[in-house]
Amino acid sequence: MPKTLPVIDISAPICCTPVSAAPLDGDAALEIALRLKALADPARITLMSLLLTDEQGEVCTCDLATAVGLTEATTSHHLSQLKKAGMVTPERRGMNVYYRAQPEALQALCAVLGAGSTCR
Template sequence: MPTMLEVTDVSAGSVCCAPLVTEPLGQTDAEQLAVTLKALADPARLRLLSIVASSEGQEACVCDLIEPVGLSQPTVSHHLKVLTEAGFLSRSKRGTWAYYRLQPAALAGVTEFLAI
């Protein structure tokens, strides 16, 4: 014997879903956040960011970042470039060396989103 399904009349204006209580991410914000999160979605980048954040003044020379992550200098430089373009680090040149400084506001933005 077939089971009878109960039919709910939705034509009377009843709402099946709870209304939004805050504004969701717009397309542009979602795309920017995706780029930002993608920059963090790599173990080497997370380690580099952690090393810079743990360094005195939250700043480190590229020369001090190569050995701890065990990658070649060009690879480390690539990862640092991605983190800089995503806004997590700033870069300054001193002589032949590049120094990277943590940008806490970028981390705060990601933290704020994830706390929703």
């Protein structure tokens, strides 16, 4: 049976110096791992790509579901995981929920991983 990671609040900005600066302690490694786990799904990567490249900067769950070929319920689940990781923010408007990417969260993750200016 796979080891489950503890549930912690990872919606706050990422904590750490780059992994190449010094050996990480367990808590810092866990924070990074949980954020990477939130992205470690092809549907979630596609959702982030759609949100980051949308001209209006936000997309309704119903449109995202159609774009990724999943049900709205499954798409909402994926977006919920991205929200927990601080990668997206939702805004409810009537019956619809619109999501907006948080590019600074990805930039911070890139910086921690030591990718520097290669992450855009």
